[in-house]
Amino acid sequence: MTTFELALLLCAVIFGATAVGMLAGRYLRQRSEHLRDPFSAVNTALLGLVGLVLAFGLALAVGRYESRRAAVVDEANAIGTTYLRAQTLAEPARSRSLDLLRRYTDVTIRLSNAVPGSDDANRAIADGAVLQRQLWALAGQSLTRSPTASAPRLYVETLNDTIDLQEVKVAGLNNRVPAAVLTVEIVGAAVALALLALYVALVGKGTIAVLTAAALVTLLLLVTFDLDRPERGMIQVPDTPLTSLRASFERPPAYAGPPPTSEPAGAATSHAAFRSALQHCSGAGSLWLRSSSIAPGHVLSLSWPSMTS
Secondary structure (H helix, E strand, O other): OOHHHHHHHHHHHHHHHHHHHHHHHHHOHHHHHHHHHHHHHHHHHHHHHHHHHHHHHHHHHHHHHHHHHHHHHHHHHHHHHHHHHHOOOOOOHHHHHHHHHHHHHHHHHHHHOOOOOOHHHHHHHHHHHHHHHHHHHHHHHHHHHOOOOHHHHHHHHHHHHHHHHHHHHHHHHHOOOOHHHHHHHHHHHHHHHHHHHHHHHHHOOOHHHHHHHHHHHHHHHHHHHHHOOOOOOOOOOOOHHHHHHHHHOOOOOOOOOOOOOOOOOOHHHHHHHHHHHHHOOOOOOOOOOOHHHOOOOOOOOOOOOOOOO
């Protein structure tokens, strides 16, 4: 249902109830002396109650709308941080992760622009799950290759946050104002305006005021319903944080990546000196070496020379 169709439906219900009340009041005008006071007291109490119900429904809709906006911002921040930390990974995980994160952002934008529960939304969620598994597999490989490095650990942390925040976003899109609350709002507003119109017709004046009240109540109901219809109404959750983030991915990465591992300078010389010293050792001799003469993290492949008597 479009917003225009929803507005027509609400107008038909509210203004229809108002018209019925006015017609009934004109019919009972000859008994107005006996009905005026009771209807006046009922209208005062009922209008106050309906006002509270309308305010409660609007507060629920606004709260859910703000939660959806915050989820989009948090998800964009998490993806951006993950993209930056992916630049610190070693190849080939670095390039593959950056490419997958670009595709994941595109899928996230598709989900933001899809109607919750629609086929487009379900396909976007499924595509996102596939990309999440691929990203997590690459993160696990990077962590296995460098279990003590800090870069893979930091990357895994933010990638986990990114995955969790998509679940938060999907839950927020599906978190609607309970149908019972919306039903009570419509029925209560229709009854209250019908009784108000009846009382005004009994008095014989105030028709414009009643029509104005009906228009305001209809507008309030329309805003409440529109806030509770993600990506279908006039009031939508902006995806600007995600689109801006995706545009920033078109620029070259800020960090070119860690350099490939190579043998430290001086390591070959230390290895040659160590072998030369071993070759001058006798069976009864002893060998003293400075620990600094061997490059840390390197293993020497040595063969002990044959001893002669």
